[in-house]
Amino acid sequence: MISIRHFPATYPLPDWRNFGVMLRLLLGVNALAALAALVQTPEIDGWMGQYIGLAAVVEPLLLLCLGLLSLSRDILWRLPLRVGQACVLALAGGVSAVFVLYARSVGLVEAGGALRAMLLAMAMAALLLTYFELRSRAFSPVQAEARLAALNARIRPHFLFNSLNAVLSLIRARPKEAEAALESLSDLFRAAMRDPCELVSLADEIALAKQYLALEDLRLGERLAIDWQIGEVSMALPIPPLMLQPLLENAVYHGIEPSAAGGTVRIGIEQKGDELWIAIANPTAGQAQHAAGNQMAVANIRERLALYYDLEARLEIEVGDNSYEVRIILPCQRRKLPPTR
């Protein structure tokens, strides 16, 4: 089974054998060297001379490093990202220290400490690595999309099999209800398998939540009570798909199922200024296991919100003595999604 944990959510080191990467490195290092030369010279006239003197040391060093990196590309790629980056830094620092010591011994340069050269080379390497990492993040919508897809398809197997069991039981005695239940179940799975990048309307999400709750009602009967409180809000507001249902599933799984007497799940939806507030509350039956399971679904939704809205959406949790409430606060305006095709 492939889970999201098996995808290293990383941005690999650049391909040192790629022409574009080499060009960027050469230009980047030379631009930094020119900047360093400017810092070192008090008068603008001496700048070029200083730069050329610097380049005599920097250029062979750079080519040497690039050559070594190209040779070791495949090995570096196999390492975890951070370890790989550390290796690149160590390589740049080590090579420049050795180079400066060597240059001094043969009299190419008269002064300059090996430690200083090493730190400068490492700082430059760190800057460039950061640039490559940011660049690959900015240009990888595919990863954001895959991450969304992986986060989205989460309906508890426990719910699926129990629902199927309930439907099987209905088929003989109450075939009409069984049909309706299977229809709801297929809608729910259609929603779970839908393109996660497309926003849905609030009305659709509420309809889906009601279908889900109808299935739970079949299983739990009187133990499950639902209190919908929908305030002044436009039903056409776009929201990310499957925001309500996983939270309701959590509320039922942790709040209603562990209690023999059952309880009420409260759902509040309202618009406050430019924000859409969705609140879902369930009673807690003093369950110790409550926290662990809930946190996974909540972390999942939190991450999806971050992918859709970055910092404009938030998720709050309020744990009372006998209640557990999750609130999602979304910006109301229509907006394009970050992952574009």
Next chain:
Amino acid sequence: MPTPQTPANPLKVLIVDDEPLARDRLRALLSDLSAQLSSEVVGEAANGLLALEALRQQAVDVVLADIRMPGMDGIELATHLGRLEKPPAVIFTTAYDNYAVQAFDLNAVDYLLKPVRVQRLLAALQKVPGPRPDASLLANIGQEVRGGGRTHLSCHERGRLLLVPIAEVLYFKADLKYVTARTVEREYLLDEALTHLESEFADRFLRLHRSVLVAKAALAGFEKAVVDDAEAYGWALLRGVPEKLPVSRRQWAAAKALVKNS
């Protein structure tokens, strides 16, 4: 002595599941099987506590128990059944409890995955009249599957199974052979080891003395012993009952710190 199931001697079945439709389905499947295997559903229960209640009225051959139920779940039910003199066979039914199912594979206790297939149910029931898994296996199943976590303790009194909710126990005291559990109302004789109780309920109980575990919530205060002897360095006072419990020199500081911080 295994006896074949005949219409005159049907297999007595108790169905335990918190979902009415799930109980209906097992009942329907059992009636579908009536030609191959004669069975009689002698009761239904919505959780483990109600199942034990039903078993007091009526002996059964086999309990079909869901794992995840409110009140008392299927696994704890099995541990209490394991303490009966003649425990019924237990077959778990579960939708999806990955870890539990793996554990049952090791334990050789039968289980059915929901939705239950009729052939699988038949195969499981046909094994029932044969040799039973021994009672100690059932009694320890909770410990093995998830390391304890019972909500009740069971004890026998004049042939009856009594359940003592852990939440009501004020302290456990070990005498020569037995462990007694004290609630506000009365004492119960348990067939348990104090060390097991201590590790299973470590978050709720504190050891005061070689032979005493006290519920942390029941501690009211302490008094120093007039004469410091081997039996007690001091005494613990409890809420709800007049007796004092001995505290050993080793546990004195830890126990006092607990009360001060609460």
